[in-house]
Amino acid sequence: MKTYNNKAWLLVLPVVLCVAFSAIVPLMTVVNYSVQDILGPDQKVFVGTEWFKLVMRDPELHEALGRQILFSAAVLAIEIPLGILLALALPAQGWRSSLALVLLAMPLLIPQNVVGTIWQIYGRGDIGLAGAALNGLGLDYNYTGDSMDAWLTVLVMDIWHWTPLIALLAFAGLRAIPEAYYQAARIDGASRLAVFRFIQLPKLRGVLLIGLLLRFMDSFMIYTEPFVLTGGGPGNATTFLSQYLTQKAVGQFDLGPAAAFSLIYFLIILLACFVFYSLLQNAGPTEKAEH
Amino acid sequence: MELFAWMAWTTPVAVFFISVAVLLLGMTVWQIKSPTVARRGFLPLRTTRGDRLFLGLLSAAYINLAWTGLTDLSQWFGAGIALLWLLVVMRWG
Numbered sequence: 001m002k003t004y005n006n007k008a009w010l011l012v013l014p015v016v017l018c019v020a021f022s023a024i025v026p027l028m029t030v031v032n033y034s035v036q037d038i039l040g041p042d043q044k045v046f047v048g049t050e051w052f053k054l055v056m057r058d059p060e061l062h063e064a065l066g067r068q069i070l071f072s073a074a075v076l077a078i079e080i081p082l083g084i085l086l087a088l089a090l091p092a093q094g095w096r097s098s099l100a101l102v103l104l105a106m107p108l109l110i111p112q113n114v115v116g117t118i119w120q121i122y123g124r125g126d127i128g129l130a131g132a133a134l135n136g137l138g139l140d141y142n143y144t145g146d147s148m149d150a151w152l153t154v155l156v157m158d159i160w161h162w163t164p165l166i167a168l169l170a171f172a173g174l175r176a177i178p179e180a181y182y183q184a185a186r187i188d189g190a191s192r193l194a195v196f197r198f199i200q201l202p203k204l205r206g207v208l209l210i211g212l213l214l215r216f217m218d219s220f221m222i223y224t225e226p227f228v229l230t231g232g233g234p235g236n237a238t239t240f241l242s243q244y245l246t247q248k249a250v251g252q253f254d255l256g257p258a259a260a261f262s263l264i265y266f267l268i269i270l271l272a273c274f275v276f277y278s279l280l281q282n283a284g285p286t287e288k289a290e291h
Numbered sequence: 292m293e294l295f296a297w298m299a300w301t302t303p304v305a306v307f308f309i310s311v312a313v314l315l316l317g318m319t320v321w322q323i324k325s326p327t328v329a330r331r332g333f334l335p336l337r338t339t340r341g342d343r344l345f346l347g348l349l350s351a352a353y354i355n356l357a358w359t360g361l362t363d364l365s366q367w368f369g370a371g372i373a374l375l376w377l378l379v380v381m382r383w384g
Contacts, residue, residue, distance in 0.1 A: 031307070035303065052356065052359045267353065274349070
């Protein structure tokens with residue numbers, strides 16, 4: 001009979017308590033708010049599922065959700081392959097490698113509101129380097145007035161900000177592959193593509209799983225950068241879910257609908273994370289994700 | 292109770308969270324008494340008992356939401372279907 005050491009439970013207890021206070025208690029509060037009409041600190045009316053009905057049938061929410069899904073899909077479709085390519089292109093060792101890693105990590109060190117401000121100035125048609133250059137090339141670029149320009153600017157900003165995370169994760173994953181695999185591939189006369197397809201990619205599955213989850217959750221909850229850059233505009237073109245939620249909760253103080261919306265938001269993220277996790281766990285018949 | 296007043300507790304929500312806590316406690320005791328074995332049912336993946344509970348609860352939440360969003364019938368019907376679905380997933384999932 002295998003015996004287990006239960007001391008680990010004691011060691012995780014502080015984290016459990018932290019999570020309880022920072023996540024579970026607020027979640028319980030949100031559930032309470034979602035079934036009540038909160039008129040004031042001591043004025044509450046139980047309304048059952050009324051707010052859920054309202055939120056589920058809100059066309060503006062459907063539009064924000066559509067934009068959000070499109071944005072997250074675009075972010076993942078670009079950042080993951082680009083991050084892997086960057087990691088493959090980085091020098092493997094020596095001072096060049098260290099320098100490249102430091103330069104690559106720089107966008108990650110910048111706070112999100114500063115990133116928004118940088119791109120706000122960078123994209124301006126009159127004084128911004130990118131905006132003025134694009135206009136100089138004859139393109140009519142104006143992210144404050146044109147929906148497509150605003151979208152592309154938010155997307156490029158996110159790619160600039162977060163692709164380094166995938167690149168760093170992939171780089172760490174690549175460095176962890178033992179040299180023996182490459183030696184065996186050389187003996188077999190494997191092509192560069194075959195090495196990538198049959199050695200590097202399967203071995204990267206673990207870190208890519210983490211990267212995919214992090215990027216999905218982060219992009220799905222994106223708030224600060226588009227808020228600073230476009231304020232959700234022009235019109236509602238870059239109003240993503242979290243900004244719509246903030247407008248409801250803090251702008252209009254519709255706490256009940258905002259709470260119902262938060263719970264739906266939470267369920268969507270939970271489902272998506274589970275799907276990603278399961279897909280990557282079961283993707284390969286022989287290679288399991290390494291944690 | 293003043294300490295928790297800011298959480299705006301209502302009886303149905305309290306019952307819901309107590310049920311979840313009891314469920315988790317029960318699952319833990321069940322796991323200790325008789326450890327789960329991962330198996331494959333009608334779901335397209337190998338699941339343990341805990342996996343099936345998670346999937347069952349998550350899909351039950353979606354069933355309830357769909358019921359709220361798509362019909363004007365009483366929510367109790369949606370809740371009933373969701374509970375039935377949870378039991379099906381736990382038994383045959």
